[in-house]
Amino acid sequence: YSNIADIYSESGNSENAILFYDKAIASLWQTPDTIALASVILNAGDEFLNQGKYSKAQKYFKEAEPLFEEKNYQPGIAYNLGNQGIALAGLGQNKLAEEKLYRCISILEELEDFYSISVYLNFLSELYLEKNDNKNATKYAERSLSLAKKYGLKGQISEASLQLSNVYDRIGNKTKALELFKNHIVYRDSFNNVETVHNLANMRTDFEVSQKQLEVNLLEEQRKTQRLSIIAALVGLGTMIFLAIGLYRRNRYINNTRKIIESEKEKSDKLLLNILPAETAEELKQNGKVAAKKHETVSVFFSDFVGFTKFSEHLSPDEVVAQLDYYFSHFDNIAEKYGVEKIKTIGDAYMCTSGLNDNDPDHAMTILKVAEEIQEFVNTSIRDMQTPFEIRIGINSGPVVAGVVGHKKFAYDIWGNTVNIAARMEANSKPGKINISENTYHLVHSQVDCAFNGHFTTKNGSAIKMYFVNNL
Numbered sequence: 001y002s003n004i005a006d007i008y009s010e011s012g013n014s015e016n017a018i019l020f021y022d023k024a025i026a027s028l029w030q031t032p033d034t035i036a037l038a039s040v041i042l043n044a045g046d047e048f049l050n051q052g053k054y055s056k057a058q059k060y061f062k063e064a065e066p067l068f069e070e071k072n073y074q075p076g077i078a079y080n081l082g083n084q085g086i087a088l089a090g091l092g093q094n095k096l097a098e099e100k101l102y103r104c105i106s107i108l109e110e111l112e113d114f115y116s117i118s119v120y121l122n123f124l125s126e127l128y129l130e131k132n133d134n135k136n137a138t139k140y141a142e143r144s145l146s147l148a149k150k151y152g153l154k155g156q157i158s159e160a161s162l163q164l165s166n167v168y169d170r171i172g173n174k175t176k177a178l179e180l181f182k183n184h185i186v187y188r189d190s191f192n193n194v195e196t197v198h199n200l201a202n203m204r205t206d207f208e209v210s211q212k213q214l215e216v217n218l219l220e221e222q223r224k225t226q227r228l229s230i231i232a233a234l235v236g237l238g239t240m241i242f243l244a245i246g247l248y249r250r251n252r253y254i255n256n257t258r259k260i261i262e263s264e265k266e267k268s269d270k271l272l273l274n275i276l277p278a279e280t281a282e283e284l285k286q287n288g289k290v291a292a293k294k295h296e297t298v299s300v301f302f303s304d305f306v307g308f309t310k311f312s313e314h315l316s317p318d319e320v321v322a323q324l325d326y327y328f329s330h331f332d333n334i335a336e337k338y339g340v341e342k343i344k345t346i347g348d349a350y351m352c353t354s355g356l357n358d359n360d361p362d363h364a365m366t367i368l369k370v371a372e373e374i375q376e377f378v379n380t381s382i383r384d385m386q387t388p389f390e391i392r393i394g395i396n397s398g399p400v401v402a403g404v405v406g407h408k409k410f411a412y413d414i415w416g417n418t419v420n421i422a423a424r425m426e427a428n429s430k431p432g433k434i435n436i437s438e439n440t441y442h443l444v445h446s447q448v449d450c451a452f453n454g455h456f457t458t459k460n461g462s463a464i465k466m467y468f469v470n471n472l
Helices: 002-010 014-028 034-050 054-070 074-090 094-110 114-130 134-150 154-170 174-188 194-275 278-287 308-312 317-337 363-383 417-427 438-444
Strands: 293-306 341-346 349-354 390-405 411-415 434-437 449-457 463-471
Touching: 002 014, 002 034, 014 034, 034 054, 034 074, 054 074, 074 094, 074 114, 094 114, 114 134, 114 154, 134 154, 154 174, 154 417, 293 308, 293 363, 293 417, 317 341, 317 349, 317 363, 341 411, 349 363, 363 390, 363 434, 363 438, 363 463, 390 417, 390 438, 417 434, 434 438, 438 463
Parallel strands: 390 434
Antiparallel strands: 293 349, 293 390, 341 349, 390 411, 434 463, 449 463
16 A cells, blocks of 8 residues: 555655555554554655645644654654654744754754755755745755755755755845856766866967967068068179079968968867867857857756766876766767767766757757667676766756857857756766656657656746656
8 A cells, every 4th residue: 555655646646645645554553563654654744745735744744753752763753853844834833843853953963864954954945935935945055055065965965056046046146046056066066177178278278379479470481571572672683592592481481381370270170169069160260259049949968977976086186087088088979979969078977969050850869869878888887897887867858048158268058947957857867777857758758668757846846757768
């Protein structure tokens, strides 16, 4: 009964979930398994909590409370107190809610379950935000973020930063909201490849300096040629030989200079194509700037290595960069094979997009093929004992805005809610899994075998379905 109830809960059928939770509770009352009974009661209350029916949820939590205490089952006591805190906050009993939450946190600290503490604080912040209580929403999100940072909880640093970003966005502090959203991305990805960025900037700087130096040299040579021409006119026919030599040297220098310029231009073009899509690079060369462009439907891919932060702590910077280069070089080859546009890498995260510039109407299937090959490459690397990492992958489809930011060290990027949801798909995926949103699912479900993976709630309160891809 309990398992059936869990399945109905995951599928969003709360009415049947509660029906079977109650059947399980009635059966468990006939057994001596007090902890199992209390756990099912807690789950039933949690189902009402997810529906926003706080009074009914609290009734179940109160029923489970003495059962957990009878067995002194500390995890159950803590989770029950935490859920009561959220329910009481939903009922407007803020002071009592905080007391419950503090007791929950105190027990979880003894259990060293800091992840759950951070989660409860974040949930409470989200609840207050829905009730337009921005003050409490800010306070609990900040506490969640502080705790997650203190204990290095990578996922919760990201989630708490995102929640706090949503709070500041609600109260109109767009600058702080953007800063926290950037922290959400940066902290999720534990390592920034600073050296690679610097090398790219240095290549650009060296090219610009060489161009300026060539211009100076060419002007100086032109001045020398002019002086030779005046001398030749004055001294007559006898000096024509020297003039010819000067002209020869000038032409040879100009030809050599032209070859150097063409070579440097080719390097510059290759550099641009490594940074920007071909169409965008051409627009930048022609106009000196790139206009932002909206793409009505693309598919966005995010990936992240599991356990990279802990692993990289024991490596030198060169070894860390070598590990990332091993993967990302192969990822780039796979993306190029399918005509997919790589957007950027941030630490150990990789982002690419299919369907930009309307060049692939079947962009959703294309990005799934890229994801499958990347997943297979990572699995092969693990089997060959090259590296110990597994990978999480998330995909979403929808409209984006693409453009180039900056005048120096410029970068091509895409923005929009489609990108945010793709990142959440990756965060809610599992090692070795490809997690897609319902938007992508509607585009590929007739060709791909998928399994439902629950929901996640956006900042505006809407629930988005997720699916694991079983096979293509």
